[in-house]
Amino acid sequence: AEEAEPLLRDAVDILLELHGPVSVQTAAALTNLGHSLVALERYEEAETAYLDGREVFVTTFGAEHPYPGVSDSYLGRLYVEWGRYRDAEARLSQGERLLEAVFPAAADRLARCHVWQARLYLATDRAEEAAAIAEGALAILEEQGGHEAWDPPEVRAVLGACRARLGNPEGRGQLAQAYRELLDLGRGADPLTRWAGRELDRLAS
Numbered sequence: 001a002e003e004a005e006p007l008l009r010d011a012v013d014i015l016l017e018l019h020g021p022v023s024v025q026t027a028a029a030l031t032n033l034g035h036s037l038v039a040l041e042r043y044e045e046a047e048t049a050y051l052d053g054r055e056v057f058v059t060t061f062g063a064e065h066p067y068p069g070v071s072d073s074y075l076g077r078l079y080v081e082w083g084r085y086r087d088a089e090a091r092l093s094q095g096e097r098l099l100e101a102v103f104p105a106a107a108d109r110l111a112r113c114h115v116w117q118a119r120l121y122l123a124t125d126r127a128e129e130a131a132a133i134a135e136g137a138l139a140i141l142e143e144q145g146g147h148e149a150w151d152p153p154e155v156r157a158v159l160g161a162c163r164a165r166l167g168n169p170e171g172r173g174q175l176a177q178a179y180r181e182l183l184d185l186g187r188g189a190d191p192l193t194r195w196a197g198r199e200l201d202r203l204a205s
Contacts, residue, residue, distance in 0.1 A: 004036045005033070005036045005037065005040060008029065008032055008033040008036050009033060011029045011032075011033075012026065012029045012030055012033055015029050021056065022056055022059050022060060023056065023060075024056070024057075024060060026053075026056060027052075027053040027054075027056035027057050027060070027067075028053070029053075030049045030050070030052050030053035030056070031049070031050065031053040031070075031071065031074065033049045034046045034047075034049035034050040034053065034074060034078070035074075037049060038077070038078055038081060038191055039189050039190065039191060041081075043078060043081065043082045046078055047075070047078060050071055050074050050075050050078060051071075051075070053071055054068050054071035054072070054075070057070075057071060064098065064101070065098070066098050066099055066101070066102045066105070066106050066109070068098060069094070069095045069096075069097070069098025069099045069101075069106075069109070069113075070095065070099070070106075070109050071095075072091045072092070072094045072095030072098065073091070073092060073095035073096075073099070073109065073112060073113040073116060075087075075091040075095075076088045076089075076090075076091035076092030076095060076113070076116055076117070076120070077092075077116040077119075077191075079091060080116060080119050080120050080123060081191050081195075083123075085120060085123060085124055088116075088120050089120060092113060092116055092117045092120060095113050096110065096113050096114070096117070099113055104143075104144050107140050107141070107143075107144040108141065108144070110137075110140060111137040111138075111140045111141050111155070112137075114133045114134065114136055114137035114140070115134060115137050115154060115155055115158050117130075117133050118130040118131070118133045118134040118137070118158045118159075118162065119158060119192075119195065121133065122158070122161060122162065122165065127162055127165040127166050128166065130158070130161075130162045130165075131159070131162035131163065131166060134155065134158045134159045134162055135159065137155055137158075138152075138155050138159065141155065153178040153181040153182050153185070154178070154182070154192055156174055156175075156177070156178040156181075157174075157175055157178035157179060157182065157192065157193075157196045158192075159171075159174065160172065160173070160174030160175030160176070160177075160178055161175050161196070161199045164199075164203055172200070172203050175196060175199060175200060175203075176200060178196065179193065179196040179197060179200060182196065
């Protein structure tokens with residue numbers, strides 16, 4: 001992420017010069033920059049990048065288009081990492097509403113949103129709600145044929161954590177397996193992978 005961040009900033013600058021501030025390409029580059037900044041735990045900068053990208057999507061497509069909903073889900077994930085749980089809930093709920101409006105066209109995006117909602121619920125001691133919505137994310141992917149194509153270890157990690165918190169003895173093993181898979185995929189710096197490692201440490205203590 002550290003190596004990618006200056007390259008992504010350069011990409012944003014180039015696209016701003018080529019297309020101006022109100023272009024889908026610029027918004028996508030700002031969103032990718034936000035991802036990199038989240039991985040570096042530079043949350044204020046990530047928030048600015050995501051909000052700027054969202055504003056472009058709203059200007060281009062309108063506030064009710066699914067693209068702002070995707071931005072909302074990314075902002076929700078950011079706020080979960082940041083510990084701003086009230087803001088996270090508001091953004092994730094808004095993202096869910098906009099993405100559900102075009103279901104199944106954005107099924108994978110909706111599933112991601114649900115995974116991050118599950119993480120929010122775990123962070124706020126609502127394990128039963130977390131398990132239900134994580135199961136819903138997995139069901140969406142399976143029904144739409146995207147289960148293998150998207151990122152099942154991420155869903156399984158959250159599901160395993162939910163089940164472990166609810167006293168299911170298989171949950172910790174599921175979380176551990178998903179954590180190893182995420183590491184094998186080279187995603188050690190990913191916020192969810194780091195969270196899974198912390199969750200395993202918490203369960204072991």
